[in-house]
Amino acid sequence: MGPDRHEGLQQRMKYAMLVDPRAEGEGAPCLSLPAGTALDDAAGALLRLLAAKECPDRILIVVGGEEVGTTSSTYLRAVLGTQASRGPGDEVRAAAPGESTRFGVVAFRCAVCGSSAYTAFYDDRYRPECREGDHGPMELS
Ligand SMILES: [Zn+2]
Numbered sequence: 001m002g003p004d005r006h007e008g009l010q011q012r013m014k015y016a017m018l019v020d021p022r023a024e025g026e027g028a029p030c031l032s033l034p035a036g037t038a039l040d041d042a043a044g045a046l047l048r049l050l051a052a053k054e055c056p057d058r059i060l061i062v063v064g065g066e067e068v069g070t071t072s073s074t075y076l077r078a079v080l081g082t083q084a085s086r087g088p089g090d091e092v093r094a095a096a097p098g099e100s101t102r103f104g105v106v107a108f109r110c111a112v113c114g115s116s117a118y119t120a121f122y123d124d125r126y127r128p129e130c131r132e133g134d135h136g137p138m139e140l141s
Helices: 005-014 039-051 073-084 090-094
Strands: 030-033 058-063 066-072 106-109 116-119
Touching (some): 030 039, 039 058, 039 073, 066 073
Parallel strands (some): 030 058, 030 116
Antiparallel strands (some): 058 066, 106 116
């Protein structure tokens, strides 16, 4: 069971501003978010991911098991950076999106090929599957 087509479309529209239309989804690590994640929280989780040491330059956004689209670090920084500097003064800058996120980001790694995936939640029962092939569930990185 998954979201039906209509919900899938609504979901893609909801997160459309986070998606880089030019980013290739092929081979990009994915970030899984719970169904119904607020746009701000999704943006926050992505920003956290981009701030990580081993920053992926492209990320496939998955919400509630549904692929929303791919984004790139360059695109995301441009889009969210623009938003953060919208107001006057440094106080506004200090409250940039991502600071108030409810989500941490959990990193997983495939033991077979070393590719990465991320979730914005930690659930013992949930482990992302490697997208590169029949490598099975990934391990906590
Ligand atoms: Zn793998």
